[in-house]
Amino acid sequence: MEIQIKGLTKLYHSEGKTIKALDDVNLTIGDNTIFTLLGPSGCGKTTLLRSIVGLENPDFGEISIGDEIVWSKEKNIFIPPEKRGLGMVFQTYAIWPHMNVFDNVGYPLQNQGLPKSEIKQRVAETLKLVQLEGFENRPATKLSGGQQQRVALARALVARPKVILFDEPLSNLDAKLREETRKELRTFLCGLGITAIYVTHDRIEALALSDIIAVMRAGKVVEMGSPKKIYFNSDHKFVADFIGRANLIEGTITECTSHHATLKTAIGDIIGINNHHLSVGQNAIMCIRPEFITLAHTQTSHEKNIFKGVMENLVFIGEAYEGDIKIGDTLLTTTIEPTENIHDGSEIFISFSSEYCFIIAS
Amino acid sequence: MTQKSLLTPSLILMVGLLTICPVFMLVLGSFMDGFGTYEGFTLSKYVTAYTDPGLKDILFNTLIFTLGSASVATILALFLAYMNTRTNIPFKFLFKVISIIPMMIPHILFCVSWALLLNPSNGILNKLLIDIFGLSASPFNIYSLSGMILVEGLLDLPIAYLIIAPAMNSFDVSLEESSKVCGASNLQTLLRITLPVLRPAILASAILVIVRSLASFAVPSVLGIPGRIYVLPTHIYRMISTGFEPDYGQASAIGMSALAASVVLIYLYRYLTKESSRYVTISGRGFKPTLIDLKTYKYPLFTVVGILSFILIILPVIVLLYTSFVPYSMVPSFKAFSMMSLKHWHSVLVDPISLLSLKNSLILGVGGATIGIVLSIFVAYVIVKVRTRAAGVLESLSFLSFSFPGIVIGLGFMWVFVQTPLYGTLWTLLIGYIATYLPYGIRPLSSAFIQIHDSLEESSRVSGAGALTTMRRIVIPLLIPGVVSGWILMATMFVRELTLSVVLSRPGSEVLAVQILRFSEDGMWGQLSALGIIMIGISSSLVIGVTFIGNKFSRIHAS
Ligand SMILES: Nc1ncnc2c1ncn2[C@@H]1O[C@H](COP(=O)(O)OP(=O)(O)O)[C@@H](O)[C@H]1O
Ligand SMILES: [Mg+2]
Numbered sequence: 001m002e003i004q005i006k007g008l009t010k011l012y013h014s015e016g017k018t019i020k021a022l023d024d025v026n027l028t029i030g031d032n033t034i035f036t037l038l039g040p041s042g043c044g045k046t047t048l049l050r051s052i053v054g055l056e057n058p059d060f061g062e063i064s065i066g067d068e069i070v071w072s073k074e075k076n077i078f079i080p081p082e083k084r085g086l087g088m089v090f091q092t093y094a095i096w097p098h099m100n101v102f103d104n105v106g107y108p109l110q111n112q113g114l115p116k117s118e119i120k121q122r123v124a125e126t127l128k129l130v131q132l133e134g135f136e137n138r139p140a141t142k143l144s145g146g147q148q149q150r151v152a153l154a155r156a157l158v159a160r161p162k163v164i165l166f167d168e169p170l171s172n173l174d175a176k177l178r179e180e181t182r183k184e185l186r187t188f189l190c191g192l193g194i195t196a197i198y199v200t201h202d203r204i205e206a207l208a209l210s211d212i213i214a215v216m217r218a219g220k221v222v223e224m225g226s227p228k229k230i231y232f233n234s235d236h237k238f239v240a241d242f243i244g245r246a247n248l249i250e251g252t253i254t255e256c257t258s259h260h261a262t263l264k265t266a267i268g269d270i271i272g273i274n275n276h277h278l279s280v281g282q283n284a285i286m287c288i289r290p291e292f293i294t295l296a297h298t299q300t301s302h303e304k305n306i307f308k309g310v311m312e313n314l315v316f317i318g319e320a321y322e323g324d325i326k327i328g329d330t331l332l333t334t335t336i337e338p339t340e341n342i343h344d345g346s347e348i349f350i351s352f353s354s355e356y357c358f359i360i361a362s
Numbered sequence: 363m364t365q366k367s368l369l370t371p372s373l374i375l376m377v378g379l380l381t382i383c384p385v386f387m388l389v390l391g392s393f394m395d396g397f398g399t400y401e402g403f404t405l406s407k408y409v410t411a412y413t414d415p416g417l418k419d420i421l422f423n424t425l426i427f428t429l430g431s432a433s434v435a436t437i438l439a440l441f442l443a444y445m446n447t448r449t450n451i452p453f454k455f456l457f458k459v460i461s462i463i464p465m466m467i468p469h470i471l472f473c474v475s476w477a478l479l480l481n482p483s484n485g486i487l488n489k490l491l492i493d494i495f496g497l498s499a500s501p502f503n504i505y506s507l508s509g510m511i512l513v514e515g516l517l518d519l520p521i522a523y524l525i526i527a528p529a530m531n532s533f534d535v536s537l538e539e540s541s542k543v544c545g546a547s548n549l550q551t552l553l554r555i556t557l558p559v560l561r562p563a564i565l566a567s568a569i570l571v572i573v574r575s576l577a578s579f580a581v582p583s584v585l586g587i588p589g590r591i592y593v594l595p596t597h598i599y600r601m602i603s604t605g606f607e608p609d610y611g612q613a614s615a616i617g618m619s620a621l622a623a624s625v626v627l628i629y630l631y632r633y634l635t636k637e638s639s640r641y642v643t644i645s646g647r648g649f650k651p652t653l654i655d656l657k658t659y660k661y662p663l664f665t666v667v668g669i670l671s672f673i674l675i676i677l678p679v680i681v682l683l684y685t686s687f688v689p690y691s692m693v694p695s696f697k698a699f700s701m702m703s704l705k706h707w708h709s710v711l712v713d714p715i716s717l718l719s720l721k722n723s724l725i726l727g728v729g730g731a732t733i734g735i736v737l738s739i740f741v742a743y744v745i746v747k748v749r750t751r752a753a754g755v756l757e758s759l760s761f762l763s764f765s766f767p768g769i770v771i772g773l774g775f776m777w778v779f780v781q782t783p784l785y786g787t788l789w790t791l792l793i794g795y796i797a798t799y800l801p802y803g804i805r806p807l808s809s810a811f812i813q814i815h816d817s818l819e820e821s822s823r824v825s826g827a828g829a830l831t832t833m834r835r836i837v838i839p840l841l842i843p844g845v846v847s848g849w850i851l852m853a854t855m856f857v858r859e860l861t862l863s864v865v866l867s868r869p870g871s872e873v874l875a876v877q878i879l880r881f882s883e884d885g886m887w888g889q890l891s892a893l894g895i896i897m898i899g900i901s902s903s904l905v906i907g908v909t910f911i912g913n914k915f916s917r918i919h920a921s
Contacts, residue, residue, distance in 0.1 A: 055820050081823040088824045094817035098839045107835075108825035155825065 001066045001162040003029040008061035021047040023219035036198045038206040039216035045199040054081035087156030087164040093148045095140045102136035108159040126158045163195045240287045247288045247332045267327040272357030285360045293334040296351040311346040370752045380797035381762045384774025391777040392614035407611035424593040432571040434515025439522035443530040450653045461523045468858035471894040473584035475678035480504035484691040505589030514581045522567040529563035569631045577767035579861040595769045617770035628765035686891035706888030719877040731853035734796045738803030746811035768861030786868035803848040810844025846912030854901045
């Protein structure tokens with residue numbers, strides 16, 4: 001089921017100030033995709049999700065799910081959440097404490113007025129799906145965090161919704177469980193063939209789970225694309241920095257080829273991908289991710305993108321070394337193979353492949 | 363929308379009228395010459411009241427009485443809380459019982475049972491001791507300042523315990539452990555680490571007990587007046603009831619200082635408890651303190667706890683039951699048991715005033731609690747869910763009555779009602795009760811509303827349930843426990859209410875506690891005990907009945 005959002009704006013008024021929680025958001029979320037809203041806390045992800053579900057009444061714009069307009073300011077349409085046929089997993093899980101697992105999960109079906117026998121069967125099926133077979137009669141308050149999360153998932157899925165929405169569903173789990181559940185969830189959602197909208201502030205979660213990521217900032221969608229596109233080829237400095245560790249070096253473009261360009265920076269000329277077709281003379285930023293900085297053993301530095309620097313702040317973290325390389329006054333963060341023989345103060349040569357450096361307009 | 367925005371202001375108006383109005387009228391009244399006619403502004407009431415040479419003694423008595431009760435209650439509470447949370451003392455369920463059950467025994471009956479046991483002329487225990495040891499006079503006199511302090515301290519023990527036990531429970535044990543690592547013994551650790559760290563809770567408990575005993579009327583009237591020991595509430599009571607010319611103006615003038623003291627103390631209490639957040643949720647820390655092994659002291663200490671629970675819970679009921687059957691106060695003996703009869707029960711059950719007071723108290727208990735809980739639901743909803751600045755005002759207003767001594771606020775209501783047709787009817791009592799005990803209804807409902815986090819309702823909406831279904835299946839079932847406990851608290855408070863009633867009740871609007879006070883003043887212990895047992899019976903059946911209905915109701919709605 002495709003979801004279309006046009007010109008969505010939501011204002012909050014508190015203590016005399018007006019906050020733009022959503023600022024003219026336009027999105028199309030394709031059928032059968034796992035779509036993630038990623039952004040720092042307070043950027044409006046939850047507000048957007050709640051507007052789609054119908055728990056929030058925005059100020060301007062239009063939302064349609066499939067062919068149906070569920071909310072529109074101009075056309076004065078507001079379909080209440082219970083009529084939208086969606087499933088949602090809340091950040092706090094919102095498991096009803098006075099009901100057992102069966103009643104929690106069966107609730108959406110009871111609301112549809114299905115016969116008891118069918119409810120029973122479908123609850124059992126769904127509980128099996130989330131690996132909670134036979135938990136029907138447990139009181140909801142006697143479950144662990146992970147189990148509660150799966151009850152919430154079962155409840156969101158049991159009525160076979162067109163779209164399922166998640167609001168930071170893993171943030172209340174401990175680190176190890178979070179990692180396991182993240183993997184499971186991806187497999188699980190792919191198997192269901194369902195449109196999923198997933199809200200998180202955790203970049204790894206977003207990269208690992210999504211088909212498409214939309215990065216938000218201050219109520220706006222800044223950039224949208226596949227995880228690889230967002231990671232390797234962000235269009236915005238904010239996105240490049242938010243989605244992973246990055247060295248951002250400012251400079252001026254001095255030379256352009258068809259795909260690449262040379263940027264004159266404080267450490268020297270760097271060649272990188274010029275996706276945005278910036279032209280000579282423009283100021284730009286080179287983004288180099290630490291894992292693409294490698295040690296160069298050749299002393300012959302006629303090649304491009306080879307620089308000489310001094311190792312600083314080196315720490316051994318098991319799978320690698322992490323440290324800074326000082327070139328002139330510039331510090332570049334890097335990771336280095338754990339097998340290298342290197343220490344603080346070593347003079348080294350580094351190189352970065354021009355295919356993994358990219359230029360962003362500043 | 364407009365309905366919703368009107369809710370908060372109208373509640374503020376209603377609660378404001380209930381709590382501010384009597385105070386305002388009290389102030390006004392203290393400057394009036396006559397009662398009922400608001401004319402003739404005068405300072406003479408203050409002059410007369412505060413130049414009374416007897417006032418010095420009364421203030422001194424009040425000071426000793428309140429400080430003494432606070433010490434007794436707080437020290438006992440500390441002892442019990444420590445035993446419960448920190449030691450391997452057996453039968454820990456007793457502590458829960460101690461902290462809850464005594465609230466179910468009306469204060470006036472508790473006082474009466476002590477008077478029956480230890481009064482100097484024919485107290486059962488005194489007589490027993492005289493017989494056993496061949497003494498020439500009664501060894502104990504409960505009609506004394508120390509007797510009053512003891513009984514008031516025991517009465518306020520549950521309150522003190524409910525403040526201190528949670529603090530003791532959430533105490534970070536590593537503070538103690540590091541003290542022991544530094545070489546301190548258990549006792550040194552207790553004195554130098556545990557008690558100082560608990561100081562805010564200890565102070566809070568002491569202040570609350572002081573406020574309570576400053577407002578207490580049962581102990582000073584049942585135990586103080588016979589020994590001619592007057593404290594502020596009984597001093598006020600004397601002014602408006604004895605003699606042929608009650609002076610409401612002078613009583614109000616004295617009441618002002620009790621009110622002021624109480625308000626200041628509550629302010630202090632709030633300040634002290636502000637730090638520890640009001641709505642404590644489950645803490646994430648998973649430590650279990652290692653229990654101190656009491657070894658050989660285990661059973662002696664347990665005996666102390668056992669005796670305390672016996673005194674607090676069982677003894678009063680036994681004494682009353684016994685007294686209601688024997689013809690006059692006598693030491694339990696074969697003779698006493700052979701003379702037992704239903705004489706007193708019979709005379710109570712044919713006494714028209716006792717029957718009327720029974721009826722009135724039932725009406726006030728059931729009707730008042732029902733009206734009160736409806737008001738509480740709305741107030742708690744606004745306080746917890748609306749949370750605007752106006753809602754904050756409402757919250758302060760509705761908890762204001764906590765700091766008003768009952769008899770003083772009763773006086774205020776007298777001034778409010780004297781010119782109205784409500785004067786002397788049950789309505790004055792009903793309104794006064796609700797105004798004074800509103801916090802008892804709001805507390806449990808606020809916690810219920812806090813528990814119903816918005817997302818619980820929202821997830822129901824997303825699951826396809828409309829607003830009404832969500833109300834019926836999610837909100838109401840989760841609210842019911844709060845409604846039930848609020849209702850029970852209010853109803854039991856109303857059935858036993860003494861302090862306000864003693865001022866507001868008039869011929870025709872007698873209530874149980876006032877009738878019991880009359881019996882006690884006249885020394886009619888037999889009838890008193892019979893009526894008291896009936897009162898306990900009513901309270902207990904209200905508790906049991908409503909709990910049962912509440913359980914049933916919430917189960918039906920959940921499935
Ligand atoms: N009920 C509300 N009243 C006022 N401001 C709100 C409310 N809900 C959210 N906001 C504000 O709107 C912005 C976006 O909030 P939210 O959507 O919850 O962010 P996120 O989920 O991305 O962390 C924040 O600045 C937040 O403070
Ligand atoms: Mg959020």
